[in-house]
Amino acid sequence: MTYFQQAPELDVSGWLNTTTPITLEQLKGQVVLIHAFQMLCPACVSHGLPQTQAVHKLFENEKVSVIGLHTVFEHHQVMNKAALEAFVSEYRLSFPIAIDTASTQGVIPKTMHSYMLRGTPSIIVIDKQGNIRLNHFGRISDLELGNLIGQLLTEPENISSATSQDLPSKSKYPQKSQPNCDAEGCAI
Amino acid sequence: MTYFQQAPELDVSGWLNTTTPITLEQLKGQVVLIHAFQMLCPACVSHGLPQTQAVHKLFENEKVSVIGLHTVFEHHQVMNKAALEAFVSEYRLSFPIAIDTASTQGVIPKTMHSYMLRGTPSIIVIDKQGNIRLNHFGRISDLELGNLIGQLLTEPENISSATSQDLPSKSKYPQKSQPNCDAEGCAI
Amino acid sequence: MTYFQQAPELDVSGWLNTTTPITLEQLKGQVVLIHAFQMLCPACVSHGLPQTQAVHKLFENEKVSVIGLHTVFEHHQVMNKAALEAFVSEYRLSFPIAIDTASTQGVIPKTMHSYMLRGTPSIIVIDKQGNIRLNHFGRISDLELGNLIGQLLTEPENISSATSQDLPSKSKYPQKSQPNCDAEGCAI
Amino acid sequence: MTYFQQAPELDVSGWLNTTTPITLEQLKGQVVLIHAFQMLCPACVSHGLPQTQAVHKLFENEKVSVIGLHTVFEHHQVMNKAALEAFVSEYRLSFPIAIDTASTQGVIPKTMHSYMLRGTPSIIVIDKQGNIRLNHFGRISDLELGNLIGQLLTEPENISSATSQDLPSKSKYPQKSQPNCDAEGCAI
Numbered sequence: 091m092t093y094f095q096q097a098p099e100l101d102v103s104g105w106l107n108t109t110t111p112i113t114l115e116q117l118k119g120q121v122v123l124i125h126a127f128q129m130l131c132p133a134c135v136s137h138g139l140p141q142t143q144a145v146h147k148l149f150e151n152e153k154v155s156v157i158g159l160h161t162v163f164e165h166h167q168v169m170n171k172a173a174l175e176a177f178v179s180e181y182r183l184s185f186p187i188a189i190d191t192a193s194t195q196g197v198i199p200k201t202m203h204s205y206m207l208r209g210t211p212s213i214i215v216i217d218k219q220g221n222i223r224l225n226h227f228g229r230i231s232d233l234e235l236g237n238l239i240g241q242l243l244t245e246p247e248n249i250s251s252a253t254s255q256d257l258p259s260k261s262k263y264p265q266k267s268q269p270n271c272d273a274e275g276c277a278i
Numbered sequence: 279m280t281y282f283q284q285a286p287e288l289d290v291s292g293w294l295n296t297t298t299p300i301t302l303e304q305l306k307g308q309v310v311l312i313h314a315f316q317m318l319c320p321a322c323v324s325h326g327l328p329q330t331q332a333v334h335k336l337f338e339n340e341k342v343s344v345i346g347l348h349t350v351f352e353h354h355q356v357m358n359k360a361a362l363e364a365f366v367s368e369y370r371l372s373f374p375i376a377i378d379t380a381s382t383q384g385v386i387p388k389t390m391h392s393y394m395l396r397g398t399p400s401i402i403v404i405d406k407q408g409n410i411r412l413n414h415f416g417r418i419s420d421l422e423l424g425n426l427i428g429q430l431l432t433e434p435e436n437i438s439s440a441t442s443q444d445l446p447s448k449s450k451y452p453q454k455s456q457p458n459c460d461a462e463g464c465a466i
Numbered sequence: 467m468t469y470f471q472q473a474p475e476l477d478v479s480g481w482l483n484t485t486t487p488i489t490l491e492q493l494k495g496q497v498v499l500i501h502a503f504q505m506l507c508p509a510c511v512s513h514g515l516p517q518t519q520a521v522h523k524l525f526e527n528e529k530v531s532v533i534g535l536h537t538v539f540e541h542h543q544v545m546n547k548a549a550l551e552a553f554v555s556e557y558r559l560s561f562p563i564a565i566d567t568a569s570t571q572g573v574i575p576k577t578m579h580s581y582m583l584r585g586t587p588s589i590i591v592i593d594k595q596g597n598i599r600l601n602h603f604g605r606i607s608d609l610e611l612g613n614l615i616g617q618l619l620t621e622p623e624n625i626s627s628a629t630s631q632d633l634p635s636k637s638k639y640p641q642k643s644q645p646n647c648d649a650e651g652c653a654i
Numbered sequence: 655m656t657y658f659q660q661a662p663e664l665d666v667s668g669w670l671n672t673t674t675p676i677t678l679e680q681l682k683g684q685v686v687l688i689h690a691f692q693m694l695c696p697a698c699v700s701h702g703l704p705q706t707q708a709v710h711k712l713f714e715n716e717k718v719s720v721i722g723l724h725t726v727f728e729h730h731q732v733m734n735k736a737a738l739e740a741f742v743s744e745y746r747l748s749f750p751i752a753i754d755t756a757s758t759q760g761v762i763p764k765t766m767h768s769y770m771l772r773g774t775p776s777i778i779v780i781d782k783q784g785n786i787r788l789n790h791f792g793r794i795s796d797l798e799l800g801n802l803i804g805q806l807l808t809e810p811e812n813i814s815s816a817t818s819q820d821l822p823s824k825s826k827y828p829q830k831s832q833p834n835c836d837a838e839g840c841a842i
């Protein structure tokens with residue numbers, strides 16, 4: 091039997107595109123896609139955010155919730171909430187976007203730290219029981235992401251432990267060591 | 279309960295990229311993707327065949343079988359087997375490709391007729407029990423296709439009737455009336 | 467004989483990617499491409515800036531000067547100099563970038579006003595004598611832009627008036643009325 | 655002073671998209687783009703032919719003539735005239751296309767041999783005096799191609815020798831040794 095890690099709750103300082111804060115606890119029973127990005131990360135803008143928007147649109151009538159997570163770990167001064175609001179408006183993003191709570195002790199914000207993200211873009215997929223089923227830094231193809239969401243959608247909502255021997259228990263994607271931003275993303 | 283149509287067996291006159299003919303009967307227990315194309319159909323070349331090759335590669339170690347089906351309904355003289363072999367070699371397609379049996383009574387080949395395909399590219403997805411779960415003319419996004427394959431992969435192999443109320447029992451894609459080939463495909 | 471408008475001098479409050487300010491007067495004898503953009507304009511990020519970077523690289527050993535012009539006419543607070551510096555660093559832009567001087571009387575900055583730009587992205591091409599030969603709002607294909615630069619490169623540096631009956635004296639591109647930002651650009 | 659090679663006359667066995675054969679002699683005074691391709695060459699289909707069609711459209715009212723040249727050096731049996739006609743119809747190519755005359759002594763057709771082409775796609779650009787100004791195997795960017803055409807368009811029609819010290823006298827593109835077809839093209 092495979093055991094998955096329970097997704098830690100989001101620790102966020104604000105929300106865009108939603109009037110009420112969202113908790114992962116509320117979303118139990120749904121597949122959740124969290125896209126961690128920075129507004130000045132080129133690969134997030136060219137690949138990750140359009141993909142996330144497409145997931146949001148394709149599954150809007152299904153048990154899939156999409157959340158953007160602004161995990162600023164560089165240029166904190168200029169990637170503030172007002173800047174993010176302008177960015178989200180200009181890029182016409184329509185899914186709820188959370189602002190990761192800044193740390194008082196370092197550059198890495200709190201949710202980014204608790205999920206041990208390696209940079210942006212990162213994609214986290216959580217199953218209906220609240221388990222982390224994918225935690226991936228860099229790009230992932232639409233075919234792979236669609237496949238994973240499709241598999242998780244068919245799982246039952248209310249069992250306490252999924253066995254799912256056919257499903258990836260962790261990311262199988264190679265995780266490169268990258269200095270700063272390149273075409274693949276911005277690494278810590 | 280939703281009843282799906284059983285996929286009719288392929289009626290083909292030859293194969294490429296496989297030394298032995300393939301039957302759908304043999305593939306029971308697997309999800310099967312059939313990509314119906316013509317080698318001179320622009321949308322097949324730019325979109326359908328690269329997508330099919332990507333599915334073939336992504337799922338090569340999983341219970342997914344990918345088959346190309348050369349359904350020639352125009353320019354029969356020049357889209358013959360020798361031409362197809364050259365095309366498949368130059369485009370480096372590696373999945374098995376069947377040649378749909380020409381009809382003695384009209385331009386539409388036999389498998390294309392039995393599946394009531396409307397043109398090329400068409401994508402047929404068959405579940406583990408041999409039921410048609412998608413029969414789509416034109417383009418489909420990688421996200422949608424991945425999602426469908428992912429859902430079907432989680433279904434059991436050996437039940438006689440799937441209920442699957444969440445799954446599309448037929449294509450929900452708008453099917454346009456198209457004269458000949460355009461960016462979307464070649465219609466009958 | 468065709469008369470072209472002399473390009474007004476830039477009125478800018480700062481520069482990135484150059485240690486000394488640049489004037490159009492200095493660039494007489496060269497073809498000059500000015501790309502007016504905003505860092506939060508989607509069409510600038512996806513199309514205009516990569517095109518400008520490609521022009522900068524292709525013609526680096528020829529008599530072509532490329533200048534970016536940050537013409538902020540919305541979200542002034544968050545598209546400040548520090549934000550632009552972070553943006554330019556992350557996107558690895560290497561051509562000189564000027565910051566258009568903010569107006570004390572309205573949202574439109576001064577150089578944007580003197581060139582009567584209609585929004586971002588805009589492309590201005592100036593010939594060797596300092597005449598405006600293209601002032602275009604929205605996208606322009608690489609083929610068209612390359613053709614124009616190629617034609618202007620062959621003109622002599624030191625005649626006082628070009629006749630150039632074959633060249634466009636003004637933009638022939640349709641200029642759409644656009645509310646805010648869309649895939650084509652951000653209009654005033 | 656730079657001397658350019660005079661472009662040899664085309665040796666072709668047939669034409670598509672024109673009722674009368676075309677000679678380079680007739681086209682003196684115009685810039686001529688010849689795109690050498692094979693209908694089953696992937697890089698020709700994805701890059702070279704769309705680029706050639708774009709040049710044909712952009713310059714249709716200017717002194718630029720665009721010619722396709724079907725230079726078959728492999729799979730001769732299946733890339734015959736009837737197949738090419740079907741291909742040209744399906745891909746909606748509208749510029750005149752010549753069929754390079756097959757050699758009786760080898761696989762390389764006659765015009766391909768006289769121009770010493772290295773494979774497909776190849777682009778040949780001829781100036782108004784009939785000189786070869788570019789003979790390039792593989793891809794070339796729209797920006798580069800537009801620039802070259804733009805420069806050649808400004809040259810006079812009736813001088814006997816161009817000096818053009820700013821123009822490339824031969825291709826500056828690296829010419830790779832390539833076995834058969836890949837993403838860049840099909841080499842001899």
